[in-house]
Amino acid sequence: MIKRLIYNRLSDIITNSSKAILLTGARQVGKTYIIRELGEKMFDNFIEINFIENSEIANYFKKPKSVDEILLRLSTLYGKQMVKGKTLIFFDEIQVCPDLVTSIKFLVDEGSYRYAMSGSLLGVELNDLRSQPVGYIDVIDMHPLDLKEFVQALGVGDDVINHLYKCFSENSPVDEFVHNRMMQLVRLYLLVGGMPAVVAKYLESNNLRLVTDEQQAILRLYKKDIAQYDPQRKLYLNEIFDLIPPELNEKNKRFILKSLNENMKFNRYENSFLWLKDAGVAIPTYNVEEPTLPLLLSRSRNLFKLFQNDVGLLAAQYASNIQLKILNGEDQINYGSIYENFVAQELTCHGFPTYYFNSKKHGELDFVIEHNDAVLPIEVKSGKEYLRHRALVNIMDVRNYGLTSAIVLCNDNISVVDSITYYPIYMTMFINRKEPSDLIVDIGN
DSSP: OOOOTHHHHHHHHHHHOOOEEEEEOOTTSSHHHHHHHHHHHHOSEEEEEETTTTHHHHHHTSSOSOHHHHHHHHHHHHGGGOOTTSEEEEEESGGGOHHHHHHHHHHHHHOSSEEEEEOTTHHHHHTTOTTOOTTSEEEEEOOSOOHHHHHHHTTOOHHHHHHHHHHHHHTOOOOHHHHHHHHHHHHHHHHHOSOHHHHHHHHHHOOHHHHHHHHHHHHHHHHHHHHHHOTTTHHHHHHHHHHHHHHHHSSSOOOOGGGTOTTOOHHHHHHHHHHHHHTTSEEEEEEESSSOSSGGGGEEEEEEEEEESOHHHHHHHSOTTHHHHHHTTOTTSOOHHHHHHHHHHHHHHTTOOOEEEEETTTEEEEEEEEETTEEEEEEEOOSSOTTOOHHHHHHHTOGGGOOOOEEEEESSOOEEETTEEEEEGGGGGGOOOOOOOOOOOOOOO
């Protein structure tokens, strides 16, 4: 069984809150599986209703008149399983019955049962829900396995993870044997990625051909979704999706609209890019005009890089002979796009909005994020000359930006030079957001 870190977060909500859970994310990231695991471990009774597999049942819950009507119909279908205080009811493919999302407030208030919801393309569907019951639902994004989950699934134990974290925290070199092993695992992750079914296929077979077959099936499913859910824009969506790999291979990696159409205007097709983001299948990383807080205020709406939601799916879209070359760490391979996609995916999994900065005068930073109440520049270097990063040095020297530290992610062990820390690429697993602290304001009587 593949251990998912999100399980503890869901378990904490169930234990300490009465809210319903709404799990969002792309297809095939494991949403249904994790809620089943939660229901079977934490409740005496678990009811799962999939509104696509049971289309007749879906009709019973469209436009419900009252909570009593919903509970009556549930009781008619699952009466013996519905034990008050001991039952989790899971509405899967909830986008088929969006009215249930708006009714969940009253079901939570009624209090007899606990509720979880999930569905495919839910991020897209949620945009159409006008009365999402804020305060009654915890909306949680789920992603493919990140690197830490992946290496743990492959048998890396807590003692190794703790050693790595200690080295990360203290900026001390990793044991050389451990470092080399982790670099092997990173290269494997670049090919397998984090889709649970793909990881399970690798664990079962160790056969990368079967892994690729599984990845291609997921890519076909994504394209089917594009055709099914957005028929008016499906041609442009398909083209945009197919262009992600070649656009990332370009020198500046920005998504160029002219690759689609010489006369294409961003305003006309912005919704297509947002659709891919909301569906969870692509990660847009926007340009910022200045690397200063808050980054969102200087975000450029129409300058961005577009990454795949899973680095393994990206690798599967490249030529098949790339696999052994990546595993062997061959120098002639251009890892740039794959490394950057990995970093974008890791940062997204860890809750960071991702940005980049580009200046004609100073150069380009691969990523900038808000980390520990400051802007943190991140450069990603896949080759041996990782100490050469003129743009990073130029930008760090600009006083107005107030940048005090930076990270270079590379293939070498940990070292520190002035304000720049060089981390091996796998240390991205420890770049996490700081949990918000309480902000108590007492202005007196």
